[in-house]
Amino acid sequence: MKRMILLLMFVALCGLACGSSSEGERGAQSDDNLKVGMVFDIGGKGDRSFNDSAYRGLIQAKEEFGITAVEFEPGQDSDREQGLRKLADRGFDLVIGVGFLFTESIRKVATDYPDIHFAIVDGRIEGMSNVASLTFREEEGCFLVGAQAALKSETGVIGFIGGMKGDLIKRFLTGYSAGALAVRPDIRILSNYAGLTPTAFSDPVKGKELALSQIGQGADVIFHASGTTGNGVIEAAREKGVLAIGVDSNQNHMAPGTMLTSMEKRVDRAVYTTIKRLVQGSFQGGFNEFGLETGHLGYSLDEHNRDLLTPRLCAVADSLAAEIAAGRITVPRK
Amino acid sequence: MIALLFATLRTATPLLLAGLGGMFSERGGVVNLALEGILLTGAFTAATVSYYTGSATAGVLAAILAGALIAGLHALMSLKFRVDQVVSGVAINMLAMGLTEFLMWIFFDSGSNSPRVDGFSSPEALSGILTEVPILTICALLAVPIAAWVLFRTRFGLRLRSVGEHPEAADSLGIRVHLVQLQGVLLSGVLAGAGGAFLSLNAHYFVKNMSAGRGYIALAALIFGKWHPGGVLAATLLFGFTESLQGHLHISWLPVRFVQMLPYVLTMVALVGVIGRSKGPLALGRLFVKD
Numbered sequence: 261m262k263r264m265i266l267l268l269m270f271v272a273l274c275g276l277a278c279g280s281s282s283e284g285e286r287g288a289q290s291d292d293n294l295k296v297g298m299v300f301d302i303g304g305k306g307d308r309s310f311n312d313s314a315y316r317g318l319i320q321a322k323e324e325f326g327i328t329a330v331e332f333e334p335g336q337d338s339d340r341e342q343g344l345r346k347l348a349d350r351g352f353d354l355v356i357g358v359g360f361l362f363t364e365s366i367r368k369v370a371t372d373y374p375d376i377h378f379a380i381v382d383g384r385i386e387g388m389s390n391v392a393s394l395t396f397r398e399e400e401g402c403f404l405v406g407a408q409a410a411l412k413s414e415t416g417v418i419g420f421i422g423g424m425k426g427d428l429i430k431r432f433l434t435g436y437s438a439g440a441l442a443v444r445p446d447i448r449i450l451s452n453y454a455g456l457t458p459t460a461f462s463d464p465v466k467g468k469e470l471a472l473s474q475i476g477q478g479a480d481v482i483f484h485a486s487g488t489t490g491n492g493v494i495e496a497a498r499e500k501g502v503l504a505i506g507v508d509s510n511q512n513h514m515a516p517g518t519m520l521t522s523m524e525k526r527v528d529r530a531v532y533t534t535i536k537r538l539v540q541g542s543f544q545g546g547f548n549e550f551g552l553e554t555g556h557l558g559y560s561l562d563e564h565n566r567d568l569l570t571p572r573l574c575a576v577a578d579s580l581a582a583e584i585a586a587g588r589i590t591v592p593r594k
Numbered sequence: 595m596i597a598l599l600f601a602t603l604r605t606a607t608p609l610l611l612a613g614l615g616g617m618f619s620e621r622g623g624v625v626n627l628a629l630e631g632i633l634l635t636g637a638f639t640a641a642t643v644s645y646y647t648g649s650a651t652a653g654v655l656a657a658i659l660a661g662a663l664i665a666g667l668h669a670l671m672s673l674k675f676r677v678d679q680v681v682s683g684v685a686i687n688m689l690a691m692g693l694t695e696f697l698m699w700i701f702f703d704s705g706s707n708s709p710r711v712d713g714f715s716s717p718e719a720l721s722g723i724l725t726e727v728p729i730l731t732i733c734a735l736l737a738v739p740i741a742a743w744v745l746f747r748t749r750f751g752l753r754l755r756s757v758g759e760h761p762e763a764a765d766s767l768g769i770r771v772h773l774v775q776l777q778g779v780l781l782s783g784v785l786a787g788a789g790g791a792f793l794s795l796n797a798h799y800f801v802k803n804m805s806a807g808r809g810y811i812a813l814a815a816l817i818f819g820k821w822h823p824g825g826v827l828a829a830t831l832l833f834g835f836t837e838s839l840q841g842h843l844h845i846s847w848l849p850v851r852f853v854q855m856l857p858y859v860l861t862m863v864a865l866v867g868v869i870g871r872s873k874g875p876l877a878l879g880r881l882f883v884k885d
Binding site: 300303304305306307308311333452455456459462463464465466467468469470472473474476477488491492495514 | 597608703704706707710793796798804837
């Protein structure tokens, strides 16, 4: 009996440790405010990449419209649906799931709560008027950095490291390759994925090894689309004196002198726009696709990479962007 | 080709340290599933301490201490409070996941990763090989003969093996069974903690759940290596090699899924005895209770 009680206490303690870490509530509660909840993807808030971009949009909307913003970070896979359900239960006006891993959970929860608005970043949910699917034409942004990488490369070999293998990350690679080949048909592109499960987005040890192997095969510019796995990719590039390209947020500050640029995916703008529409009472369910021409994708140029990303590289990317926006170049998706 | 060798050594390092650690615990008869949690805790502690002190060595020492603490918790639960060893190990892994994330919020205000830490810088004179093979990898390789010596040539090793095989007999000879087992479990924490330090110091960041199942692969290596230091070395090198192959050879006929499954398949093959049956210590997982 004593053993059972101790065991139960132990398990409860573990539960406490997991639970207390997963929820952070910020912002004053008041009833007349619109309440917006955000649930983060693997990698979590503070990843200096995908999740942080979404978070910036939430904070911007909070400051501008005075909404109540609540964040929730699922500890494990199974908590994803629970987190969403909890927010819906508490009468939130809008619940945003950050990342395609939320697609199924949102579909289920949104069916049970038809009066609550949902948004999913990177996922496509059809036929539900209370769900806005926010997707991006990542391949267009990747096309630009691919072209820059190919022109910057001295060895004629460039690399790509993806997180979890799947359609989304494949699109990054497709755009990157197409951009590189468009400006330098003889370029060689190496590509690797860190794994087949969501942990592939948070394994910098693996990321570093994959990058080292690509560098060993001659790659001197490596683009990563792999969450915090990419921290290892950037470290490998720094160690070996080659260049890396960041993803989603502007990651240039993480290793000045190593970062050629970053492929920015402005999840923040998409999130901000969605909340703005809700505030104005014009929430739109269905597909919302964002691309280059609306400024939701692009490359970063700041004080950290001004020496590496020459005006010529910027000019090439800008003219390619103009052609894509004008429809003269169609970037392949698959 | 030499690059593949170095990659194999680096990839094998955390597996080897955790595997040797697991060997000391299990040779004494205590199942140690907590290796995964110890790796994660070690990784977090090494990153945090070296971030605040600026010293990678201090980070490793702290990781070893933290590993021993978590292992001590496992020993306390399973030896003193008689919790099932598997249950205690799993609970500790969950605790480590939650605790590291919770502490990350406190120290770094991020649920995702730590700020960058410097890690070990190799001295200029030795920069040739040391940039490819980190210092902790060399330590891990040196740990193999030392572990073998401790296990097979010292009085402690003999006692550890005897309580793992037949605790009642050991007890009748006046060996304090639980004390010896505690020492074995603590050693597993020391070694796996150092393995965790390798993860975060080599990647220069701590990332949430960055152990990514390596503790379980180390356990598989322990079984595949027949609870023997040389066997563990061979098994972890093999697993490290298959993992590294993926980045070095672009072989289309060898699917990634298959490569990632390989450690587990090999473990099962070893268990059913196709290439020499793998048999653990007789009293593994069975708690010794003195009448």
